Amino acid sequence: MKAIKPSLIAAGVLTALSVLAAPAFAQVSLRVDANQPGAVINKDVYGQFAEHLGTGIYEGMWVGPESKIPNVRGWRKDVVGALKDLHVPLVRWPGGCFADEYHWRDGIGPRSKRPVKVNTNWGGVPENNAVGTHEFFDLVEQLGADAYVNGNLGTGTPQEMAEWVEYMTSEGKSSLAELRAKNGHPAPFKVAYFAVGNEAWGCGGNMKPEYYASLYNHYTTFLKAPPNVRPKMIASGGNDNDTAWTEVLSRDAARGLDAISFHYYTLPTGNWDKKGAAIGFPETEWFSTMVRTLRMDEHIRKNVAILDKNDPQKKIGFYVDEWGTWYDVEPGTNPGFLFQRNTLRDAVVAALNFNIFHAHADRVRMTNIAQMVNVLQAMIITEKDKMLLTPTYYAYQMYVPFQDATSLPITLANNTVYGENGQGVPGISASAARGKDGKVYVALVNTNPREATDVTLDVAGQAIGAVRGQVLTAAAMDAHNTFEQPQAIKPAPFSAQAAGGKLTVKVPAKAVMVFSVEG
Structure with missing residues (x-):
């Protein structure tokens, strides 16, 4: 060791x-x-993450209006009800790596006419775009949550991203606002947060921070919304021990930057090729999991020290918008679906991270665990019409009093x-x-x-x-x-x-x- x-x-x-x-x-x-x-411990520290990955959305939450599984406009009643009991404050969508290959126009209009694509990141399965912008906002409205939308920087364009922001937020009579109304939502959607890309250092484009900072400034020049509905703008930041992204972005990404994101996953072994089992593990892996998850505190401290130097007014938040445990996938399941069992160990990991986030509440104003249903450290696991709550779900439920607490x-x-x-x-x-x-x-x-x-x-x-x-x-x-x-x-x-x-x-x-x- x-x-x-x-x-x-x-x-x-x-x-x-x-x-x-x-x-x-x-x-x-x-x-x-x-x-x-x-x-104040911002309620959004308890945010969730729903990516087009495995059965995290399709089957796990979305079954369609015609399903025999009880649903409200396609969203499962049992799952939505359980999530409401968590007081879910925020949901991030559509990714993750999926976000940088997602073109928003594929997900609007009649579902029967939407194109079928291939989810190249997660399992190579068909993506029928049944869940798009309107369906996502219906979900967050049912939950009483805020929306965190992740824009496509990797394969998109400034025009595509700008038009999506306009489609969601425009209050006027532009053609995009009228298209939104035609598709069933005359009033603007409320977008609390909007991110320009995801993991630009990896699946989002394998970029250097300096190059991404220039792209961020370029794209955000054209991301316009009425002042009363302008989302907080998030730059895609670093991961693990890499603090260069925070250094560069807090210095060079100047256009309306509200926050820098950060990703850190807890692997019992620290080896991505053999991460460790979700169940049946030895105590040595319980211990190594505790060691590695507590490194979150050190990672936050190092990045916050840079922010305190470059942004002493604390205008820029540090958002851990992907975190959680990551084990070897459940044997016999699609390796691209990232399904793993959820145990008491996961609840302990979640609570340790909550306590760390509380200690840095002045900068860590939002986090998103990966992910909400059936993927990685999930709150809920479903199988056809059945549903169960995980130990991580209960950790979130127990910590509800800390939302917006001082x-x-x-x-x-x-x-x-x-x-x-x-x-x-x-x-x-x-x-x-x-x-x-x-x-x-x-x-x-x-x-x-x-x-x-x-x-x-x-x-x-x-x-x-x-x-x-x-x-x-x-x-x-x-x-x-x-x-x-x-x-x-x-x-x-x-x-x-x-x-x-x-x-x-x-x-x-x-x-x-x-x-x-x-x-």
């Missing part, structure tokens, strides 16, 4: 830590300062360490915020799959009488729901009472816990 580079504390989260840094006998203590409000500073002292051979990660990750309902909420994650940990809680500025919330854990590291046992793992109620002016919370092994603080 490779050595792990130590990092600094960030809201109670470390990317790595020497085993000797926290004595095993020390009692973990968490102090929340309710008198020092920090940045972050609160924390001090996590005497933390335990989980690891082996002199290497380790923090045993406990924590985050705290004051919710829109006025309550203080605390999230705790135990990365150790074998040992529970007691955490004493103190909230400066508030007396603690009790805490109430939910805990998600299971006996097995790879506990997951199946269609035979759809509720094998789900959150359980949790509460604890203060005694003698103190409150101690026992965090089970391999657990995610979210609770409110009661007076």
